Amino acid sequence: MLEVLRKIVQEVSLAPDLKSVVDMLVKSIRHAMQTQVCSVYLFDADEHSYVLMASEGLNQEAIGSVRLSAGEGLVGMVVQRAEPINLEKADEHPAFKYVETTGEERFSSFLGVPIIHHRDVLGVLVVQQREQRRFDESEEAFLVTLSAQLAGAIAHAEATGSLGRIGEPEATKVELHFDGVPGSSGVAIGQGVVVAPPADLNSVPDKPAGDIEEEVESFAAALEQVRSDVRAVSLSLAKRLRSQEQALFDVYLRMLEDNALAGEVVARIRQGVWAQSALRDVILEHVRKFSMMEDPYLRERATDIRDLGRRILAYLQESNTRPQEFTDTTILVADELTPAMLGEVPTDKLVGLVSVHGSSNSHAAILARSLGIPTIMGVVDLPYTKMDGRELVLDGYSGRVYVQPGEELRAAYAEILRDEKEQAAELQTLKNLPAETKDGHHIPLWVNTGLLADIGRSLERGAEGIGLYRTEIPFMTRDFFPSEQEQRQTYHRQLKAFSPRPVTMRTLDIGGDKSLSYFPIEEDNPFLGWRGIRVTLDHPEIFMVQVRAMLRASEGLNNLRIMLPMVTSMHEIQEASRQIGRAVLELQEEGCAIERPEVGVMVEVPAAVYQIRQIARLVDFISVGSNDLAQYLLAVDRNNPRVSDLYNGYHPAVLQALRFVVREAHKEGVPVSICGELAGEPGGALLLMAMGYDTLSMNATNLPKVKAAIRKINLTDAQALLKEVMSMDDAEMIQQVIARRLAEQGVAQRYLPFIPG
Ligand code: PEP
Ligand code: MG
Numbered sequence: 001m002l003e004v005l006r007k008i009v010q011e012v013s014l015a016p017d018l019k020s021v022v023d024m025l026v027k028s029i030r031h032a033m034q035t036q037v038c039s040v041y042l043f044d045a046d047e048h049s050y051v052l053m054a055s056e057g058l059n060q061e062a063i064g065s066v067r068l069s070a071g072e073g074l075v076g077m078v079v080q081r082a083e084p085i086n087l088e089k090a091d092e093h094p095a096f097k098y099v100e101t102t103g104e105e106r107f108s109s110f111l112g113v114p115i116i117h118h119r120d121v122l123g124v125l126v127v128q129q130r131e132q133r134r135f136d137e138s139e140e141a142f143l144v145t146l147s148a149q150l151a152g153a154i155a156h157a158e159a160t161g162s163l164g165r166i167g168e169p170e171a172t173k174v175e176l177h178f179d180g181v182p183g184s185s186g187v188a189i190g191q192g193v194v195v196a197p198p199a200d201l202n203s204v205p206d207k208p209a210g211d212i213e214e215e216v217e218s219f220a221a222a223l224e225q226v227r228s229d230v231r232a233v234s235l236s237l238a239k240r241l242r243s244q245e246q247a248l249f250d251v252y253l254r255m256l257e258d259n260a261l262a263g264e265v266v267a268r269i270r271q272g273v274w275a276q277s278a279l280r281d282v283i284l285e286h287v288r289k290f291s292m293m294e295d296p297y298l299r300e301r302a303t304d305i306r307d308l309g310r311r312i313l314a315y316l317q318e319s320n321t322r323p324q325e326f327t328d329t330t331i332l333v334a335d336e337l338t339p340a341m342l343g344e345v346p347t348d349k350l351v352g353l354v355s356v357h358g359s360s361n362s363h364a365a366i367l368a369r370s371l372g373i374p375t376i377m378g379v380v381d382l383p384y385t386k387m388d389g390r391e392l393v394l395d396g397y398s399g400r401v402y403v404q405p406g407e408e409l410r411a412a413y414a415e416i417l418r419d420e421k422e423q424a425a426e427l428q429t430l431k432n433l434p435a436e437t438k439d440g441h442h443i444p445l446w447v448n449t450g451l452l453a454d455i456g457r458s459l460e461r462g463a464e465g466i467g468l469y470r471t472e473i474p475f476m477t478r479d480f481f482p483s484e485q486e487q488r489q490t491y492h493r494q495l496k497a498f499s500p501r502p503v504t505m506r507t508l509d510i511g512g513d514k515s516l517s518y519f520p521i522e523e524d525n526p527f528l529g530w531r532g533i534r535v536t537l538d539h540p541e542i543f544m545v546q547v548r549a550m551l552r553a554s555e556g557l558n559n560l561r562i563m564l565p566m567v568t569s570m571h572e573i574q575e576a577s578r579q580i581g582r583a584v585l586e587l588q589e590e591g592c593a594i595e596r597p598e599v600g601v602m603v604e605v606p607a608a609v610y611q612i613r614q615i616a617r618l619v620d621f622i623s624v625g626s627n628d629l630a631q632y633l634l635a636v637d638r639n640n641p642r643v644s645d646l647y648n649g650y651h652p653a654v655l656q657a658l659r660f661v662v663r664e665a666h667k668e669g670v671p672v673s674i675c676g677e678l679a680g681e682p683g684g685a686l687l688l689m690a691m692g693y694d695t696l697s698m699n700a701t702n703l704p705k706v707k708a709a710i711r712k713i714n715l716t717d718a719q720a721l722l723k724e725v726m727s728m729d730d731a732e733m734i735q736q737v738i739a740r741r742l743a744e745q746g747v748a749q750r751y752l753p754f755i756p757g
């Protein structure tokens with residue numbers, strides 16, 4: 001049964017549209033379960049009812065016309081209960097509703113299973129049989145398993161199906177949204193431009209044909225090039241291959257003939273699509289057909305067809321002279337965004353970024369934050385190849401992408417965007433003003449850096465120091481570990497640019513979702529694995545080289561502070577401190593004029609929270625990494641879009657931990673800063689200031705906003721707000737209260753995805 005299940009899931013994942021998905025499903029399930037009827041009902045949001053979308057066994061006229069609302073009939077009961085219903089004599093059940101067109105009076109037994117995606121009942125899978133018998137446990141289990149596995153694919157196919165065609169009248173388009181994780185905050189409104197990696201059929205974007213004849217011609221040219229490549233390979237291998245193997249090349253050439261694949265592609269181009277997507281559709285359709293075949297020899301042909309398709313695509317891409325057009329408000333969309341892709345768009349035209357894969361720590365997201373471009377990562381359900389030319393709205397605060405936004409939503413976001421632009425202009429005037437509350441409390445605002453470009457922006461915005469220099473970023477942009485000398489130069493630039501202001505350099509924090517291509521760490525559970533200090537203590541050679549480079553870079557400047565990430569136990573601090581001490585001595589012996597820098601740790605793990613007093617006695621400063629701390633306290637992967645709504649820095653448990661750390665560390669007389677994203681939000685910053693944090697470190701982009709908020713408020717008001725929220729028990733309510741209180745003081749704080757109306 002597992003094999004059947006796997007096959008059905010595979011079929012569905014390859015199906016080109018929703019209609020094919022449901023048709024295929026009913027056929028395969030009826031066959032696999034040997035039942036007389038299999039039907040699929042799906043939710044129609046416009047009519048608020050469940051429509052019979054496909055059936056094998058019921059009258060075909062009923063398809064598309066039978067509709068049941070939640071609670072209506074047995075199907076409606078499955079929806080309402082959101083659980084399977086298995087009946088021997090369906091027609092005797094009080095909820096049974098006789099719908100004449102279906103002809104279902106002939107069938108006695110009924111098993112209905114809900115299709116649930118992200119808690120929404122998308123539809124119902126039903127099997128029915130003439131004879132009076134309950135479907136047995138294994139049959140029920142099979143259908144439940146299948147439904148759970150297919151829900152995502154059905155949701156995806158539905159969303160893709162609801163996308164109108166580009167250029168279609170607005171009224172016929174449905175507003176859709178897809179959730180990812182915030183990569184860089186802010187709002188963007190613009191047009192999608194899909195960037196595809198070379199020769200990847202699955203990533204080819206949908207585009208209309210500019211000039212049909214030109215598309216046909218370029219396809220013919222690409223085809224001819226592949227044909228001649230195949231002939232050349234065949235010829236060069238002729239002596240070494242037996243005639244049977246040689247014949248394979250003839251098969252390839254036949255596949256490429258005009259009355260085969262090539263003809264189909266041309267026919268599709270003539271329907272008005274550009275050659276690349278015509279090729280993609282035809283090839284993937286054949287790949288699907290072949291991979292479903294029983295005969296292993298024929299199944300193998302799927303690989304050949306895909307390979308031929310890739311080759312033709314590569315030539316098509318090479319010869320594509322149609323210049324990529326960027327509107328003034330371009331939003332780049334890619335399966336996996338890379339920094340190089342960002343470089344393809346003129347900077348003044350790039351307003352937003354969307355990546356289907358990747359996390360907030362991907363290189364592209366790091367770069368986007370540094371450039372202040374709203375970015376959403378990990379939008380796994382987005383049918384991204386269909387985004388080219390579409391209007392998109394990005395909410396980089398919540399991590400939501402809106403496709404084909406309606407008038408009301410677009411207008412609301414346009415207003416937020418206007419406010420942000422206005423505010424940005426006002427904020428420029430703040431550079432030389434102190435971050436001081438109305439009642440005279442000064443809190444230094446520092447920045448988080450990583451790229452060289454961050455230095456200029458940070459200084460421009462009046463940062464008083466660097467609270468977190470993520471040293472792994474220069475490591476990530478290379479092909480091997482940088483030498484001590486190279487590291488020294490990189491670090492020196494940061495130290496020099498900020499001197500005499502303090503620069504906090506974090507030792508290499510890799511593992512989790514931060515990987516180095518030349519030092520892969522493959523683990524089942526990377527966030528609980530070999531991360532941060534655990535890696536560097538196991539590799540003293542890497543650690544020592546880095547520490548020496550930092551120390552040498554600080555010669556003559558003396559503004560270096562060293563910070564250790566992911567500390568869980570005291571012995572890690574002791575061991576790292578010992579090694580830092582040794583490096584200082586060695587360098588002093590070598591004649592370097594350096595002093596031992598301040599050494600601190602990051603509190604990112606719950607264990608460190610509860611040992612904070614002991615930790616404080618060993619270090620010069622403490623900095624809370626609230627991004628990781630929230631992740632570990634809430635047991636929510638901060639980069640997993642499936643649980644992103646559970647990840648919340650305002651969760652009462654997180655706030656309790658943050659307050660506990662600062663109170664306890666202060667009892668030991670140790671200064672405490674924070675360098676997680678929470679410090680970069682006006683509301684978060686005010687709460688942290690009220691808790692007693694000595695310094696806030698954030699993204700340069702957010703610094704002026706936070707400074708403006710601090711300057712508009714009294715410390716006593718912030719303390720009152722803190723007192724109010726610390727007595728609350730729900731993160732969302734807390735955020736609402738903060739937003740309300742801040743609005744009363746004239747401070748804007750975004751807290752929830754925008755909900756129009
Ligand atoms: C944090 O965890 O809060 C932090 C600042 O470190 P990073 O985001 O680099 O893991
Ligand atoms: Mg961290």
